[in-house]
Amino acid sequence: MISRFTSLVRFTLLLFPLVATVPGQALAAPASAAAALPDLNAPLPIGPQVKVGKLDNGLTYYIQRNRKPEHKLELRLVVKAGSILEDEDQQGLAHFTEHMAFNGSTHFKKHELVSYLQSIGVKFGADLNAYTSFDETVYVLPVPAERPQDLDKAFLVLEDWAHGLTLNPEDIDKERDIVLEELRLGKGAGDRMQKVLMPKIYNGSRYADRLPIGQEAILRNFKPDAIRRFYRDWYRPDLMAVVAVGDVDPAQVEQLVKRHFAGLKNPVPERKRDYAAIPARTGTEALVVTDKESGPASVLIRYPVQPYRERATLAGYREQLVEGLFSGMLNQRLAELAQTASPPFMGASSAPGRLTPRYRSYNAMAALGKNGPTPAIDALVQENERARQFGFGAAELERVKKTLLRTYELAWNERDKTDSAQYAAEYMRHFLEGEAIPGIDAEYRFVNAMVPGITLDEINAYARRTIPADSGKLVIYTGPSGAGAAIPTGDQLLAAVAAAERRDVQKHDEKAVAARLMDQPPKPGSIASETQDARLGLTRLTLSNGVKVILKPTTFRNDQVLMSAARFGGQSLFDERDTFNARYADTIVAAMGLKDFTPVDMRKILAGKAAAVSAGLGTNTDVVAGTAGATDVETMLQMVWLKFAGVRRDEDLYKSFIGKQMELARNRLGQPGALFGDAVLATLYDNNPRAPRALRPEDIARIDLDRAIAIYRERFSSAKDLTFIFVGSFDVAAIKPLLATYLGSLPTPDIPTAYRDLGIRPVKGVVKKVVNSGSEDRSTVSLTFTGPADVTEKEELRLGALTEVMNLRIIDVLREKMGLIYGGGMEGSMTRLPYSHYTVGVTLPTGPQNVGKVVDATFAEIERLRTRGPEQSELDKVKTNWLQSYRKSLQDNGYWLATLQTSLTEGTDPANILRFDKEVAALTADDVKQAAQRYLNTQNYVQVVLNPENPATAKREQAVSQR
The missing domain is CATH 3.30.830.10 (Metalloenzyme, LuxS/M16 peptidase-like)
Known part of the structure; x- marks a missing residue:
């Protein structure tokens, strides 16, 4: 393809998945959709949806009004300059320049830019970002578009990136540690192998020795003049584009482009921008x-x-x-x-x-x-x-x-x-x-x-x-x-x-397959009762077999219907000897096809359809999930019905599936990151055999096909106590007969629909472990805080604010001020299943020599938050970002589906979705301080450190990482 749908179309055609995000609803097509084409030699025009212009200095700009998401503008500064243009003494400085764009410029002192953008709801890393490749550098800046002053300042940011970086020696020196940590983070088998592969992949061309991360010796020792030379030579308007797509007035944006970029000058003399040849x-x-x-x-x-x-x-x-x-x-x-x-x-x-x-x-x-x-x-x-x-x-x-x-x-x-963002990428x-x-x-x-x-x-x-x-x-x-x-x-x-x-080859043998999933629909059930929930726009149905349905029609998308159903049960109902049979039962059954059809048959039957369904056993729940285009809802419902109609047993496909899983599990054994993840879980749950962990080859060898099938049938021979939730582009009156036919006819014999609490609990007290694995000079620190919790929506909000504030500090202190890490952070969660508890995890990759500093700095910030609470400015940044994300989420089918499903599973009020903004507004700094005291208990956590396998290095770091 030649359009923004290049990746989508190629991916669809290459992999032929049972995709959900493919069309369904028959909207009125353009009247000329099937009209004769003009001359094939005619050039493809630039569409009227976008304004493309060029300033006198050569800078190109693209402007499009687009109202999804509302009140948001996606800005990009695109520079046709990457690592391929670096001189010998500049290897890594194209990427380093990108880093320096956030470290001081004409209108923003060091740290001011990120802090300002956070204050208007732009999250560093998740929203605000940049990347450097061989041939380009791109800056990504999504900003709120409601206030003119925010728009003007956003363009001021882009202007500074384009020609206003200060590149002060002290700022450069401060950033070296961060870039070197990024280089360290990329080390490992992939990096080592890539260095051997690149000269062959690129046939000995310049691409082979211009990896964007650069050379460590140059990054440590380059003079400021080298990076200034790169910036002067290549950050110039004739190699730049400004892309602006969003809920804005195009004329206003065009004036902003001209005001901020028309004055840029190209250097004299200009270096020629060549593209490296590949022999x-x-x-x-x-x-x-x-x-x-x-x-x-x-x-x-x-x-x-x-x-x-x-x-x-x-x-x-x-x-x-x-x-x-x-x-x-x-x-x-x-x-x-x-x-x-x-x-x-x-x-x-x-x-x-x-x-x-x-x-x-x-x-x-x-x-x-x-x-x-x-x-x-x-x-x-x-x-x-x-x-x-x-x-x-x-x-x-x-x-x-x-x-x-x-x-x-x-x-x-x-x-x-x-x-x-999709238009901007195009x-x-x-x-x-x-x-x-x-x-x-x-x-x-x-x-x-x-x-x-x-x-x-x-x-x-x-x-x-x-x-x-x-x-x-x-x-x-x-x-x-x-x-x-x-x-x-x-x-x-x-x-x-x-x-x-x-070898001689023969013509491909194409086997005929059925034209449809079902020759005729099942004998329908009926709708026994119907109620309305005007607050949330819901229709609730009870079908004649006891199955329940919640309908939430929306206009968020024109051609998407999402479905979910869950009930208590899952893997927890099965004994320890069936741990792996239960864990893999659903994926084994899915790998063998659906009822009478192999997976290959299914792909052929569903060609051009938009329907996908999965049924599986979670830890404490049985779950059915699906997605469809608006005109393929019946196909999705047929697939649901067939999931309950039986299992296709296929020894060959089972062997194929198990063989692949065995190979993947065997390969994990040599990967430091995988071993570290296993060690974190094993330490946290004191090697409990029922605790979650990645499967090993010996675990897969214990799986039995017939027992896995039997477990699946035990849970999915009955739809008892399932409530199916539908959210998306459908008409309630039109979908009800389909629901009565396919869901109302599902079998509902009596089965257990309660989970078992298996007693899996984290260890108590302070537990520390060091894992020695990997040949690179790199480490990772993992901290996990756990404990019982009174799980409420307000407590979840407080815990979320706590982790977000800590992430602001991790970026500001551990990364920007101390230069100890490149990435990493904290995340937290609460759940009522199988008991009410919370988990807070911190993951921080760093160098072995810095493990002790990272641990101490993290606990220092935890203690500061526990004793003083957050600064009001920190909490305001979190709130602003949350509220912007919330407004966008309210227009998302997946957000509504997840909220409605969680409300059923955890017994909460689904109307809380309408009160989130008020709850956020009421959140105080003292709430976060109290949350830190409750959930960051420094007398109860697990610390696991990954160190290199070199014993000398490991021994030294065990000493410095002790608190």
């Missing part, structure tokens, strides 16, 4: 890169890298549609292979892919299972060759066309309900990559006119010319090393590819 690969070679801490093994076959620029014409647009259809069909075939009894891989994909804004290549890749790379390579090469020689079938093409058309239908249906791509922006009205018209006319012969011709044959290639294996790892050699990889290329 062509002519030969074939293999690379094997392993690490004992690596993630799952994988193989990549990268065919020659080629220059690529999108053609901004209707013909180019049509080519992208053809490519998307081709990729969707090929990857569907690979997905089918992954679900065989002894699959060649755990998952795979094959398609053209972009490497940089100006280069791409054809790639085939797979995540490997226990049988290693040879069967995966064989399958990848043969499926590509099968498609190249024999093409695809008419039924395959018809399915992907349906999915593509429905995806665009959704986008068009939701055009007035699309978040401003305009960024237009500026950086040349992606055309004709607007969804035009695209919907183009797609409806083009897709039906794309023929099978055309697709198959595309496959023949696109899938490489007899070309040079790079074959890469990555994976874990260590005892028991079967690591191939480069020669073995090349031999596997060569052998696969020599």
